[in-house]
Amino acid sequence: MSKENVRENYSDRKIKIMLATMIFCSVVYGFGMFKFIPMQDAITSHFGVNEGAYGYLNSATNWAVIILSVQMGFLIRKWPSKRSIILGFAVALAGMGMQLFAPKFPLFVAGRAIEGGGLGLATLAVTSLLLNMVPRDKVGIWSSVSILCAVAPQILITKGGSVLMLKAGMSFLQIFAGIAVMYTLAIVVCMINIPVSIKANGVAADEKPTREQTLRVFKNKSNWLVNIAYIFFSLVSVSFSAYVVKYMIIKGLEPGQAASVYSYTTLIGMASMFVFGLISDKLGTKRKIVMAGFFAGAVALICLVNLPASMIMVYVIVYGTLPRSIAGLSTASATDIAEVPSDVPVVNSLKNEVTQVGTVVFTIVLGYIIQCLGYEIAIYLLAGTMVLGGICWFFAKRIP
Incomplete structure (x- = not known):
């Protein structure tokens, strides 16, 4: 079944809802990925660690992506997109839970690595589905919008996080809890708006690829x-x-x-x-x-x-x-x-x-x-x- 057939099987309204859902997921990803920018002093003070130890926290997501990224791609190609995105945000939510309740810094870093792996799976599934759902002559603008929506939270969390901590007296853990709510909301929105049958290749069903097709x-x-x-x-x-x-x-x-x-x-x-x-x-x-x-x-x-x-x-x-x-x-x-x-x-x-x-x-x-x-x-x-x-x-x- 081609991508065009899928677009015929869904109304324009349904397609727009799915695209809006994926853009929302990109925004949520951005808040989760860039949340540490204004929090460094608060985190190092809370756990009593130095900047050298904090470097492990900054690199935790990188290592999660390095270890799991290619496997994620094959998983997303095989699974329905709905399952991949929801699993990604669920894993990110579990990692966030570890960070919220971690008594020691090593557990906090482990939670970040798990969160990063989940965010990587979710955004990879979202991006792949988005690219295959939009018309080929609109893929440039849609991919740019998706990245913009993931980057914009970097500015918002940098400015807003500092304001919430300095003027509203919130702790970094309270801000993290707010982002955990965003993960939960992303799961709910995807459950409602993304059909269970559609896959990241933009079609409803797909034959299992051969070994040659896998390696191409x-x-x-x-x-x-x-x-x-x-x-x-x-x-x-x-x-x-x-x-x-x-x-x-x-x-x-x-x-x-x-x-x-x-x-x-x-x-x-x-x-x-x-x-x-x-x-x-x-x-x-x-x-x-x-x-x-x-x-x-x-x-x-x-x-x-x-x-x-x-x-x-x-x-x-x-x-x-x-x-x-x-x-x-x-x-x-x-x-x-x-x-x-x-x-x-x-x-x-x-x-x-x-x-x-x-x-x-x-x-x-x-x-x-x-x-x-x-x-x-x-x-x-x-x-x-x-x-x-x-x-x-x-x-x-x-x-x-």
Whole structure:
């Protein structure tokens, strides 16, 4: 049964309800994933641990994804989407329960790892179903909207969490309890709004894949090129983000000013991701836009090194526009990379796996490069990786 037949079997209203449900799940995922940002001091004080121990908490989700991501992709391809999403949020809820009642920090970290595994399963199932439910000429904008809805809570929890703790006198555990309620609500909404028969490939029933069909994702050249390119993007957008504010301070900005200026890249990027997702669908191309995004990212990094502090907004604007298209369109490319719709969750899970492993390894390497060679050489090397990312996409010919 094709995706078009499924769209015929469900009314437009039902499809819109399912899409709205998946967007809501993305928002809930964002609150759960980014909840620690304003809570670090409160957590370290509560458990009496130092920043080194806190690093284990930050990496717990990464390790859960590294260990389980590919298995999740095959599970999602086999199971109905409703079961996969509900199981994911149920596991996240169990992990949150461990954190709420953990007497010792190691149990708190274990709870976070379980929560991260559950969130990974839920969002992978949601993203795969979303990509296969929307028309092919709308996949760019819908994947961008989904990521935006997952990123927006980062800003809300950063600002709102601090306000609730400082002005309302709430503890971080009370805020966590509120997020646990969100997980419960996501489970209820999915139970009501997602049909039990529909799977992440966007169809109601699917034959069991052969061994050759199972392995084809791992033999897809475009898949590996996109994955490698996304490691380079994550190295700049995630790993270097921990250092860029300090570098701005070295260049002469005040600490508060540097943090505020860098936050503009996220705000500009949110609008840019939406705009370039729309442009991608209108022009019928992802590859050219993403290639331009990687090369613009390299230019932005070169500007960061060579322009004076008074012109730092040039970096902010350049990096906050075209390069921010990479995340949304890399996700959207799963529908082009996959040979059949049922491969989409496996393509997504492999991207998560490779990206997490690469980011963890290269983040460590980046720290040593900055320590031994200094910021400027490290930033030039990062600019080089962005160029390599664009070259990878040039050869990913399967993607239009």
